[in-house]
Structure formats: C-alpha cells, structure tokens
Amino acid sequence: MWLIVLLIFSLLWNTSFAQLTADEILKKVDEVTYAPKDQFYKAKVILIDKNGRESYREALMYQKGTHKRLVKFTEPADIRGIGFLSLPDDVNYVYLPAFKKSRRIASHIKNQNFAGTDFTYEDMEALTYSEKWKPEFLRKDESHYVLNLTPREGRTSDYSKLVMYVRTDNFYPEKIEYYDKAGNLYKILTRRKIQKVGNYWVAFETEMKDVKKNHTTRMVLDDIKFDTNLSDDIFTVRNLER
Amino acid sequence: MRLKKFIILVLIFFNITNSQNLKIGGYIQADDRLRWKDKKISWEEYRLDLTGEVVLDNVKFYSELWFRNFGSSDANKLFDLIDKDKVEPLNIDLREAYVDVKGFIFENVDLKIGRQRIAWGTADKLNPTDNLNPDDLEDIWDYGRHLGSNSVKLSVYAGNFTFTGVFIPTFTPAVLPRGDWLDIFADEFSFGTDEKQLNLIREKIFIKNPEPTLKDASKFGLKISTNISGFDFSLSYVQGRDDIPILKKVFVSDLTLSSLDSVILIFPKMKIVGFDFAGDLGGVGVWGEAGVFFPEKVVFEYVLYRLGSESIIYSSDILEEKNYTRFVLGMDYSFKNGVYLNMQYLHGFLHERGRGNLRNYLVFNVEKKFFDDKLKFNFLSGGIEFKRLSDVRNNYAFIYNPQISYSPIDNFEFSLGGRLIDGKGRTMFGRIKDRDEVYLRVKYSF
Numbered sequence: 001m002w003l004i005v006l007l008i009f010s011l012l013w014n015t016s017f018a019q020l021t022a023d024e025i026l027k028k029v030d031e032v033t034y035a036p037k038d039q040f041y042k043a044k045v046i047l048i049d050k051n052g053r054e055s056y057r058e059a060l061m062y063q064k065g066t067h068k069r070l071v072k073f074t075e076p077a078d079i080r081g082i083g084f085l086s087l088p089d090d091v092n093y094v095y096l097p098a099f100k101k102s103r104r105i106a107s108h109i110k111n112q113n114f115a116g117t118d119f120t121y122e123d124m125e126a127l128t129y130s131e132k133w134k135p136e137f138l139r140k141d142e143s144h145y146v147l148n149l150t151p152r153e154g155r156t157s158d159y160s161k162l163v164m165y166v167r168t169d170n171f172y173p174e175k176i177e178y179y180d181k182a183g184n185l186y187k188i189l190t191r192r193k194i195q196k197v198g199n200y201w202v203a204f205e206t207e208m209k210d211v212k213k214n215h216t217t218r219m220v221l222d223d224i225k226f227d228t229n230l231s232d233d234i235f236t237v238r239n240l241e242r
Numbered sequence: 243m244r245l246k247k248f249i250i251l252v253l254i255f256f257n258i259t260n261s262q263n264l265k266i267g268g269y270i271q272a273d274d275r276l277r278w279k280d281k282k283i284s285w286e287e288y289r290l291d292l293t294g295e296v297v298l299d300n301v302k303f304y305s306e307l308w309f310r311n312f313g314s315s316d317a318n319k320l321f322d323l324i325d326k327d328k329v330e331p332l333n334i335d336l337r338e339a340y341v342d343v344k345g346f347i348f349e350n351v352d353l354k355i356g357r358q359r360i361a362w363g364t365a366d367k368l369n370p371t372d373n374l375n376p377d378d379l380e381d382i383w384d385y386g387r388h389l390g391s392n393s394v395k396l397s398v399y400a401g402n403f404t405f406t407g408v409f410i411p412t413f414t415p416a417v418l419p420r421g422d423w424l425d426i427f428a429d430e431f432s433f434g435t436d437e438k439q440l441n442l443i444r445e446k447i448f449i450k451n452p453e454p455t456l457k458d459a460s461k462f463g464l465k466i467s468t469n470i471s472g473f474d475f476s477l478s479y480v481q482g483r484d485d486i487p488i489l490k491k492v493f494v495s496d497l498t499l500s501s502l503d504s505v506i507l508i509f510p511k512m513k514i515v516g517f518d519f520a521g522d523l524g525g526v527g528v529w530g531e532a533g534v535f536f537p538e539k540v541v542f543e544y545v546l547y548r549l550g551s552e553s554i555i556y557s558s559d560i561l562e563e564k565n566y567t568r569f570v571l572g573m574d575y576s577f578k579n580g581v582y583l584n585m586q587y588l589h590g591f592l593h594e595r596g597r598g599n600l601r602n603y604l605v606f607n608v609e610k611k612f613f614d615d616k617l618k619f620n621f622l623s624g625g626i627e628f629k630r631l632s633d634v635r636n637n638y639a640f641i642y643n644p645q646i647s648y649s650p651i652d653n654f655e656f657s658l659g660g661r662l663i664d665g666k667g668r669t670m671f672g673r674i675k676d677r678d679e680v681y682l683r684v685k686y687s688f
Contacts, residue, residue, distance in 0.1 A: 077687035104520040106527030
C-alpha cells in the first residue's frame with residue numbers, strides 16, 4: 001500500500017515539475033540566483049585574447065538585493081580605484097580617481113564592454129531575469145530546462161534573445177547563449193564550480209566568451225560572504241568616492 | 243654608517259607598509275611635444291606621480307606628490323653650471339595631503355582636512371562652478387587641472403540631500419601657462435599690447451596679492467546636491483577672489499611703450515552662484531553647468547607721470563559690477579559600433595570676465611577602441627572658438643587634435659597625437675595658430 005502511495009506521490013512530483021511553466025522556471029532561477037539578501041566577494045578576472053594571451057583584473061563586489069551593486073577595481077594599477085555604482089531606475093555612476101569625482105553615466109553605455117571584459121554594462125545590470133526577459137519553454141533534456149528569453153515589452157536590450165540552460169536539480173542557470181540583433185550567436189556565458197555555500201548556490205567560476213572576437217573573460221570568486229547585512233551606505237556616491 | 247642608515251630606512255618603510263596598511267601607487271610619465279613649424283621642443287616633462295594611502299576604519303590618510311623635470315636647464319651663467327638644481331631642476335609639487343574622517347561625530351558627517359582637490363561641477367573638465375581650488379593652467383592642453391588647497395571640507399548626508407561646506411583660509415593664485423604659452427592670455431595682463439609686446443614688458447608686470455588676513459584672503463563655498471526624478475542637481479555658492487589677476491594700474495612717463503614703468507595687477511573679489519545637473523535623456527548622457535559671477539568693480543588707472551608736475555590719471559571701468567554667466571551644455575553617447583561621442587558647448591572660458599568678453603567654444607571628441615580595447619583612436623577631437631555666430635568667418639579659431647593610444651600590456655600606455663591650430667581675428671587659440679605640434683606621451687602605472 002505504502003509503495004503505491006509513494007509511487008503516486010513520486011509521479012505527481014515529477015509531473016508537477018514537468019508541468020512548470022517557463023515563467024515559473026525563470027522565477028525559480030531568480031530565486032536561486034538572487035537568493036541572498038546581500039553578498040560580497042573578491043573577483044579575479046582573467047582576460048584571454050584570441051592568441052591565448054592573458055591579463056588580469058581584480059575587483060571587490062558588493063550587492064544588495066537585486067538592484068544595488070558596487071564594484072571597485074583593485075588591480076591592475078592603471079584602473080585601481082575606479083568604481084562603478086549601479087542603483088535602481090538605471091541610475092549609474094562611475095568614479096574616476098584621476099578626476100577626483102564621480103560621473104553620472106547614461107544608459108547608452110549599456111552596450112559597451114565593462115573595463116575591457118566581455119561583460120557589457122547591460123550584463124552587469126542589477127535586474128532580475130524575470131523583470132527583463134519574457135521566457136518561452138524550448139525543451140527539457142536530461143539535466144536542463146532550456147528557455148528562450150526575449151526582452152519584455154518596454155525593456156530594451158542589445159540582444160535579440162537569450163537561450164538559457166537551467167539545471168533541473170537546483171534551477172541554477174548554468175549556461176546562457178546571447179544572440180545579437182541579427183539573430184547570430186554573439187556570446188556564451190558558462191558557470192562552473194557550482195557549489196552550495198550555506199543556503200545558497202554559487203558559481204565560483206563564470207566565463208563569458210565573445211564568439212565573434214574569440215575573446216574570453218573568466219571570473220573566479222574568492223572570499224564570498226552572504227547576508228552580512230551590508231549597509232545601504234555602501235551603495236552611495238559618498239562611499240563610491242572614498 | 244651609510245649602510246646602517248639605509249637598513250634603518252628600509253626597516254621603517256617595511257614596518258609602516260605592514261603595520262599601517264600603507265598602499266603606495268602612482269605612475270611615471272614622459273610627455274614630449276615638438277612644434278611643427280620651427281622643429282622646436284615646445285614641451286618636455288618627465289613626471290613621477292607617487293601616492294600613499296592608509297585606511298584605518300573610518301579614517302583615510304592620502305597624499306599625492308609629483309616629482310618633475312622639464313628637460314630644459316635653468317643655467318644661464320657659468321657658475322650656474324656648478325649648481326645641479328639649475329642644470330637639471332627638479333620640481334616637487336604636493337598635489338594632495340589630507341585626512342578624511344567618515345562619520346565624524348555623527349554617522350552622516352564626513353570631515354576632510356588638509357591639502358585637497360575639491361572638484362565641483364558635472365561637465366567634463368570645463369567647469370564654471372569649479373572655483374574653489376586655484377586653476378593650474380601650467381599646461382594649457384590639460385584643461386580642468388587645479389592645484390590642491392589647504393582647506394577644511396565638511397559634508398553632511400541627509401536622506402537624498404548632501405550639504406557641503408568648504409573653507410580655504412589663504413589665497414593662492416592660479417598657475418599660468420608655462421613659457422611662451424602665456425601669450426594666449428595677453429589681453430588679460432597688458433593694455434592693448436599684443437603677445438610680442440607682452441614679452442618685452444613682462445619684467446615690469448607686478449601682481450598685488452591680497453593681505454594675508456581671513457577677511458581679505460579666505461574663500462568659502464557651500465553646496466547642496468540631490469537627485470530628483472533620476473537627475474542629479476546641485477546649487478552652490480562660492481565667495482573669494484578670482485585667481486587670475488586683472489589689470490589695475492599702468493605707470494608711464496609718456497605715451498610710448500618704452501616709457502612704461504610698471505603694470506600692477508590685482509585679484510578681484512568674486513561671488514559665484516553655481517548650478518549644475520546631469521542625467522539621462524533617452525539613453526543620451528546630458529549635463530549642464532552654469533556659474534553666475536558677481537564681481538567687484540575694478541577701475542583701471544593709466545597713470546602718466548612727469549617729473550616736476552602732477553601725474554595725469556586716466557581711469558575707466560575694466561570690470562563692471564554686473565553679473566555675467568559662464569555655462570556649459572554637454573552630451574555623450576556610445577554608438578553600437580563602439581564609437582563614443584562627447585560634445586560640449588561652453589560660453590566663457592575660465593579666464594574670461596565681463597558680459598561683453600565671453601566667447602563661445604564647441605569642444606568635441608569622437609573615439610573608437612580596437613583590438614580588445616588595446617588601441618584607442620580619437621579621430622575627431624578638438625574644438626572651435628568664436629565670438630559671435632554672425633561674425634564667425636572673421637573671428638574664429640579651431641583645433642584638430644587626433645590621437646592614437648596603445649596599451650600593449652596592462653598599466654602601460656603610449657599616446658601619439660597632433661594639434662593643428664588655425665584661426666582668424668582676435669581669438670584666444672587664434673593667437674597660437676603657428677604652433678601646430680606633434681606629441682608623444684608614455685605612461686606606466688604601478
């Protein structure tokens with residue numbers, strides 16, 4: 001009897017996931033990706049050009065919720081001290097130590113690469129996937145849900161669509177393909193070393209490959225901290241300029 | 243003994259570095275320019291920039307020093323040659339040295355004391371509201387450079403508002419352009435003479451500094467900043483003296499230039515009300531900045547003295563007690579093909595005073611990066627100067643300043659560029675139309 005109940009329950013469980021809509025999957029992706037109230041990490045960024053030559057960046061990253069982010073570069077010397085503050089409603093500032101002041105940056109910069117990496121300012125934007133993208137279920141393979149994402153009405157993007165590979169076991173978006181306006185594959189984001197730290201899943205290595213330029217940016221996280229009650233003061237121009 | 247001293251110094255250095263969390267950085271830069279017409283070196287500067295920073299909780303100590311050599315020698319006499327400071331002069335410039343306390347007494351108050359740069363304004367390098375630090379016009383092509391000021395700055399953060407107060411107890415004049423580049427300001431410091439005549443009388447031009455009292459020499463500023471509907475706004479007030487002198491008196495024995503005895507310049511008092519904004523309009527970055535200047539009246543006196551008889555004084559208002567406004571409107575945009583455009587319209591350069599004396603400038607830069615951002619080409623960069631649009635054919639100047647910058651490795655940048663200058667009539671940059679130049683700049687950061 002118990003075996004039958006278990007079988008029915010298991011069947012229902014599988015059916016319920018199989019019946020998840022694309023919106024529900026993307027919402028779960030957001031819940032996993034943006035689960036911590038706040039986070040801090042040190043990032044080592046490795047830039048690899050088409051000839052395999054490597055150069056390095058190091059940065060400190062603070063994030064609170066989904067809409068506040070502060071990045072401060074610590075290496076190399078020629079960009080040391082440069083900071084980038086992203087606030088809700090597309091309000092962004094960059095601090096340039098040479099000019100001793102922060103500068104407001106407009107949204108035109110979204111399609112530009114951030115500090116020589118393969119991430120654009122749009123990729124760094126503090127917005128949840130659900131807020132920006134309208135999902136469509138493409139397929140489910142052995143270990144992934146595959147979603148097709150197009151910009152929601154009223155949202156602009158430099159990409160025509162994203163194809164997202166979401167892990168079925170934990171809803172972590174393991175791979176994202178970015179397509180340009182002409183519909184050609186432009187960039188591939190791959191997340192590796194996905195581990196659970198406390199209650200949260202985190203990818204300790206993220207790679208963005210620009211397939212057109214054959215240039216890759218690999219970001220390795222270190223000293224990651226979640227839910228340390230980061231103060232709102234961190235995400236201010238006052239702190240950006242210090 | 244020497245070795246002992248050296249070891250002690252090394253130990254002290256490492257001790258400070260480790261125990262105080264001292265971070266040392268900076269760059270070395272070589273900047274050489276060649277005047278195209280006569281193949282003369284028009285600028286030669288070798289700079290070591292050294293910064294030191296210690297952060298202890300909420301307190302930051304910061305200093306920045308420039309060590310510079312300008313290539314040329316100051317030796318003019320035989321015995322100057324035994325003085326290394328004259329043969330190979332080294333210029334030391336303390337740019338900043340301050341203590342910055344975050345959360346001073348109250349959580350929302352910051353206090354910054356010491357020599358510091360206080361950069362106000364939202365425009366790019368050309369800021370009519372940036373009037374606290376003295377202008378550093380030593381290199382006229384490095385727009386917007388200022389000296390640091392020994393000052394106290396208090397910032398109070400209250401919700402969406404920031405209130406800033408600055409007090410600078412002593413007066414420091416602007417640094418004027420080095421060498422013969424001073425010619426572009428000929429009108430300001432002489433009386434109808436051209437730049438060649440200015441050079442003939444330069445030894446006879448004197449400045450009268452204000453009395454070193456708080457009443458006469460101090461400067462203060464107040465600013466309130468906020469963000470409304472996604473736009474940043476600020477309103478400011480500065481009271482002090484203009485750091486660029488103005489003609490006050492000329493003493494002559496007859497009406498010829500050769501009889502000139504002396505010229506006296508003063509620094510007029512000024513009150514400046516400033517306003518600026520910055521934001522995003524449909525993806526385009528926009529900003530604006532205006533400084534309304536309320537000067538004190540300056541009466542120019544032309545004193546004709548003759549031995550044995552009374553002097554005759556001709557006087558006229560050289561600066562009226564009427565306000566005038568310098569302003570900037572700017573925009574920038576990044577196109578999808580990676581081309582970046584930055585354009586600013588400026589009414590009134592930083593040395594121009596009085597309603598009728600403000601000229602117009604259109605400054606632009608169009609650039610694109612190549613090879614994973616390693617190569618940057620500023621292919622349309624420069625400016626146009628004109629007094630009135632109706633008279634632009636007879637009164638204009640333009641500068642075309644293309645530049646290629648290449649960074650083969652991190653921290654290293656190599657820039658090669660040129661300046662083509664032309665003009666007509668009596669314009670600031672038109673005066674230097676014969677000074678087309680090419681330049682090479684190499685910078686390594688550490």
